[in-house]
Amino acid sequence: MTKTINLTLKVWRQKGPHVKGKLETYHANNISTDMSFLEMIDVVNEQLTLDGKDPIAFDHDCREGICGSCGAVVNGRPHGPEKGTTLCQLHMRHFSDGDTVVVEPWRSRAFPIIRDLAVDRGVLDKIIQAGGYISVNAGGAQDANAIPIPQEVADKAMDAAACIGCGACVAACPNASAMLFVSAKVSQLALLPQGKPEAARRAIAMLCSADKAGFGNCSNERECEAECPKEISITHIARLNREFFKASFGSSVQ
Amino acid sequence: MQLDAKIPDGPLAEKWDRHRFEMKLVNPANKRKFDIIVVGTGLAGGSASATLAELGYNVKTFCFQDSPRRAHSIAAQGGINAAKNYPNDGDSIWRLFYDTVKGGDFRAREANVHRLAQVSNNIIDHCVAQGIPFAREYGGLLANRSFGGAQVSRTFYARGQTGQQLLLGAYSSLARQIAAGKVTMFPRREMLDVVIVDGQARGIVVRNLISGELETHAAHAVVLATGGYGNVFFLSTNAMGCNVTAAYRAYKKGAFFANPCFTQIHPTCIPVHGTYQSKLTLMSESLRNDGRVWVPKKAGDTRRPADIPEDERDYFLERKYPSFGNLVPRDVASRNAKEQCDMGKGVGETRLAVYLDFADAIRRDGRAVIEKKYGNLFQMYAKITADNPYETPMMIYPAVHYTMGGLWVDYNLMSTVPGLFVLGEANFSDHGANRLGASALMQGLADGYFVIPYTIGGYLAGTPQRAVTTADPAFKAATQAVNGRISKLLSINGHRTVDDFHRELGGIMWDYCGMARTNAGLEVARGLIQNLRAEFWENVKVPGDPGEFNQSLERAGRVADFLEFGELMLIDARARQESCGGHFNEAFQTQENEALRDDENFCHVAAWEFTGEDKEPAFHKEPLVFENVHLTQRSYK
Numbered sequence: 072m073t074k075t076i077n078l079t080l081k082v083w084r085q086k087g088p089h090v091k092g093k094l095e096t097y098h099a100n101n102i103s104t105d106m107s108f109l110e111m112i113d114v115v116n117e118q119l120t121l122d123g124k125d126p127i128a129f130d131h132d133c134r135e136g137i138c139g140s141c142g143a144v145v146n147g148r149p150h151g152p153e154k155g156t157t158l159c160q161l162h163m164r165h166f167s168d169g170d171t172v173v174v175e176p177w178r179s180r181a182f183p184i185i186r187d188l189a190v191d192r193g194v195l196d197k198i199i200q201a202g203g204y205i206s207v208n209a210g211g212a213q214d215a216n217a218i219p220i221p222q223e224v225a226d227k228a229m230d231a232a233a234c235i236g237c238g239a240c241v242a243a244c245p246n247a248s249a250m251l252f253v254s255a256k257v258s259q260l261a262l263l264p265q266g267k268p269e270a271a272r273r274a275i276a277m278l279c280s281a282d283k284a285g286f287g288n289c290s291n292e293r294e295c296e297a298e299c300p301k302e303i304s305i306t307h308i309a310r311l312n313r314e315f316f317k318a319s320f321g322s323s324v325q
Numbered sequence: 326m327q328l329d330a331k332i333p334d335g336p337l338a339e340k341w342d343r344h345r346f347e348m349k350l351v352n353p354a355n356k357r358k359f360d361i362i363v364v365g366t367g368l369a370g371g372s373a374s375a376t377l378a379e380l381g382y383n384v385k386t387f388c389f390q391d392s393p394r395r396a397h398s399i400a401a402q403g404g405i406n407a408a409k410n411y412p413n414d415g416d417s418i419w420r421l422f423y424d425t426v427k428g429g430d431f432r433a434r435e436a437n438v439h440r441l442a443q444v445s446n447n448i449i450d451h452c453v454a455q456g457i458p459f460a461r462e463y464g465g466l467l468a469n470r471s472f473g474g475a476q477v478s479r480t481f482y483a484r485g486q487t488g489q490q491l492l493l494g495a496y497s498s499l500a501r502q503i504a505a506g507k508v509t510m511f512p513r514r515e516m517l518d519v520v521i522v523d524g525q526a527r528g529i530v531v532r533n534l535i536s537g538e539l540e541t542h543a544a545h546a547v548v549l550a551t552g553g554y555g556n557v558f559f560l561s562t563n564a565m566g567c568n569v570t571a572a573y574r575a576y577k578k579g580a581f582f583a584n585p586c587f588t589q590i591h592p593t594c595i596p597v598h599g600t601y602q603s604k605l606t607l608m609s610e611s612l613r614n615d616g617r618v619w620v621p622k623k624a625g626d627t628r629r630p631a632d633i634p635e636d637e638r639d640y641f642l643e644r645k646y647p648s649f650g651n652l653v654p655r656d657v658a659s660r661n662a663k664e665q666c667d668m669g670k671g672v673g674e675t676r677l678a679v680y681l682d683f684a685d686a687i688r689r690d691g692r693a694v695i696e697k698k699y700g701n702l703f704q705m706y707a708k709i710t711a712d713n714p715y716e717t718p719m720m721i722y723p724a725v726h727y728t729m730g731g732l733w734v735d736y737n738l739m740s741t742v743p744g745l746f747v748l749g750e751a752n753f754s755d756h757g758a759n760r761l762g763a764s765a766l767m768q769g770l771a772d773g774y775f776v777i778p779y780t781i782g783g784y785l786a787g788t789p790q791r792a793v794t795t796a797d798p799a800f801k802a803a804t805q806a807v808n809g810r811i812s813k814l815l816s817i818n819g820h821r822t823v824d825d826f827h828r829e830l831g832g833i834m835w836d837y838c839g840m841a842r843t844n845a846g847l848e849v850a851r852g853l854i855q856n857l858r859a860e861f862w863e864n865v866k867v868p869g870d871p872g873e874f875n876q877s878l879e880r881a882g883r884v885a886d887f888l889e890f891g892e893l894m895l896i897d898a899r900a901r902q903e904s905c906g907g908h909f910n911e912a913f914q915t916q917e918n919e920a921l922r923d924d925e926n927f928c929h930v931a932a933w934e935f936t937g938e939d940k941e942p943a944f945h946k947e948p949l950v951f952e953n954v955h956l957t958q959r960s961y962k
């Protein structure tokens with residue numbers, strides 16, 4: 072049943088990448104527990120606007136947990152307290168009347184702040200550009216059923232492919248490593264017969280790109296897996312490592 | 326102006342082949358001399374950008390999100406159609422063509438739809454080659470499921486995330502071309518005008534959403550793949566950023582807008598529950614494969630669903646449409662849900678909902694099977710409503726979902742402005758007055774992978790063009806106009822927020838131009854919108870500066886366009902004195918309350934031409950000629 076709660080928000084405000092930011096306090100009153108977290112911020116923003124203040128900037132689009140636009144660290148946790156949930160799908164029924172909620176942007180050297188909660192995650196695109204694809208042009212493919220793929224394999228590939236590119240894994244990691252993100256793509260494509268011919272080159276290229284972008288290394292802290300809204304498993308990191316070693320030692324592609 | 330759809334001659338099944346042969350080609354070495362702008366990175370724009378670059382063109386691609394991977398196509402759940410006939414249940418290119426024309430209530434162009442059905446199979450082949458993890462049977466072959474408006478199983482899917490997987494496929498091909506230097510990607514850019522030089526589309530003006538700067542880009546052709554305008558209703562299943570701005574700006578520069586009133590209200594969405602709500606969530610149509618739709622037989626029955634015995638339930642779709650049952654097309658399912666609620670049989674707190682019940686399916690197949698098919702949808706439902714659909718029926722209600730109307734295009738997907746091409750949901754071409762499920766993904770990818778790569782070549786090879794750079798005065802003039810509008814929006818400093826206006830606009834559109842329309846209502850709504858628009862320009866409050874990351878300003882520009890465009894929808898709806906598909910004018914219905922077409926007078930595409938601010942748009946007609954299918958009253962009984 073619907074009820075309303077009152078919250079104290081402490082929100083990171085920062086006008087641009089090169090200016091200092093700080094936490095500002097706001098009161099979010101009469102918040103319906105059926106609202107999503109972003110709808111709660113909408114309410115605060117409407118009031119800020121009417122009061123002649125700058126609303127809180129934050130990225131969002133689908134509000135269905137699939138586009139990967141949204142994300143903020145809520146009380147120290149990327150995407151907030153619920154497991155397997157993006158910020159846009161986090162509902163206010165998980166908060167209690169009187170709570171203080173601290174909202175901060177993803178923090179990582181590789182993700183400069185644009186404004187308030189909005190950060191630049193362009194390096195994730197760069198990593199995909201380094202090799203997160205199968206080299207096939209439109210027009211030349213054989214019949215889709217020509218190569219049967221066992222259902223378990225397709226399912227595993229799909230588990231990996233579910234990554235929404237939100238960057239929470241990076242924000243969660245003490246080393247700011249992007250390994251979960253990289254491994255999800257490498258793993259999806261390495262599992263499928265179509266992706267095998269380039270598997271070695273892909274693993275090397277994507278890892279090098281992540282390195283260059285300033286992401287840290289993986290030291291098995293498992294924070295990424297715990298905070299990933301799509302519950303991508305760190306077994307994909309193990310598969311990535313295997314692909315990488317195979318590639319480094321067993322192949323002529325360097 | 327006489328609209329020429331440029332449909333090739335010859336028998337239907339040979340038109341596309343013949344056209345491909347007859348079109349002029351750009352030789353491979355010359356392709357690199359052509360620059361093409363693509364606005365949009367959804368299935369249509371992403372696939373077009375990648376494919377044009379693969380062919381050798383220089384492509385500049387734009388989107389307003391921070392990454393091309395986040396285009397709204399990512400949210401599509403249920404699946405994509407193709408005429409593969411893998412299940413051996415009688416499908417064929419012809420059947421997919423026929424179902425689509427009939428599903429669209431005979432208001433689409435035969436030749437376009439047939440081409441769509443023809444290339445549908447190539448799409449699946451290409452997507453599998455890209456590494457898209459479609460669902461498979463135990464034997465390792467691709468799995469299919471059924472969608473509304475069809476009696477065959479032709480829908481390919483990747484769990485409930487088909488759009489995501491298809492988009493990530495297109496995005497990966499795009500990424501490969503970015504790495505190869507053939508595509509330059511401009512994310513966080515909003516297109517605010519098309520630039521026309523010598524009557525041809527030669528560039529665009531975009532706002533850099535981070536710095537606020539206006540940038541201009543020149544090219545030999547411009548491709549718009551900017552998606553649908555469902556957000557004119559404020560509440561819809563579309564992503565928050567979906568807008569009409571790019572298409573509407575093109576309309577104001579001479580591109581005709583076709584059938585703007587054709588909007589799709591999807592039957593299975595999570596019902597509205599509060600005034601703060603920012604959007605609605607779709608529950609995929611695939612759920613109607615196994616879910617049964619019902620309401621209590623008695624009006625005003627407030628018992629819990631479990632307490633209503635079987636014989637006091639009305640499975641109204643199964644009752645009224647025995648052969649299609651729960652899988653009738655969307656317009657029919659939506660209207661029936663509304664009808665039940667109008668009779669007082671709605672359920673839930675607001676009484677604006679019907680049940681979608683999986684109890685029988687779970688009993689029949691076991692929970693594990695249902696979970697495998699729909700697990701993520703059930704989870705999403707549970708997250709939003711805090712109800713468990715494994716134990717109690719879902720509650721659903723229709724919501725705005727898709728827009729069949731769009732910029733008018735000919736067979737080559739070119740608008741009435743030479744050199745301006747329109748793909749995907751942004752054009753009007755293939756779905757008539759109602760789109761069948763799983764066919765928007767098919768159309769977006771058909772347009773981008775398999776149509777535009779040929780037709781744009783025909784245009785470029787056959788059209789004399791002079792060299793144009795952004796130094797041309799037309800770019801300056803367009804930039805000045807855009808700048809003027811931005812300054813105006815920021816200077817009003819009134820008392821109402823952008824969202825407040827948007828919500829009110831949405832209410833007007835939903836009440837008068839939603840699932841049921843009347844002439845009187847449409848006229849009332851015009852007055853309401855005109856007043857609201859006038860108030861907007863006097864009383865809106867847009868905080869911040871032009872030269873910064875300013876999301877309120879972004880929204881203000883979009884809502885300003887919706888406030889004009891909404892009126893065009895009303896004009897179009899009023900002009901179409903018949904009912905067809907999603908356009909239901911209460912004055913035109915059969916005895917069984919189905920949409921009643923008037924083929925004698927309205928078997929045409931209505932294409933509207935902008936004639937000046939606050940002037941009536943000019944009406945143009947493209948007659949629809951049906952040579953291969955017989956016009957009938959649609960029946961799903």
Ligand SMILES: Cc1cc2nc3c(=O)[nH]c(=O)nc-3n(C[C@H](O)[C@H](O)[C@H](O)COP(=O)(O)OP(=O)(O)OC[C@H]3O[C@@H](n4cnc5c(N)ncnc54)[C@H](O)[C@@H]3O)c2cc1C
Pocket residue numbers: 364365366367368369370387388389390393395396397398399400401402403404405487488514515516517550551552553562563564567568570571607726727748749750751762763764765766767769
């Ligand atoms: C919830 C949901 C589920 C759906 N499920 C299905 C399904 O199962 N099967 C099916 O066939 N269809 C489905 N559809 C419909 C289908 O997803 C869409 O019609 C289709 O994805 C549209 O693709 P598009 O490429 O035309 O546009 P979009 O994916 O909407 O992309 C638009 C692009 O244009 C850009 N853009 C827009 N305006 C501007 C501007 N002014 N400046 C710069 N860039 C701009 C955006 O950044 C974006 O990149 C669903 C739709 C919804 C809402």
Ligand code: SF4
Pocket residue numbers: 233234235236237238239240241251252255298299300301302303
């Ligand atoms: S792996 Fe998970 S947390 Fe990381 S980007 Fe993908 S979805 Fe987000």
Ligand code: FES
Pocket residue numbers: 130131132133134135136137138139140141142157158159160
């Ligand atoms: S807004 Fe798309 S994932 Fe949250």
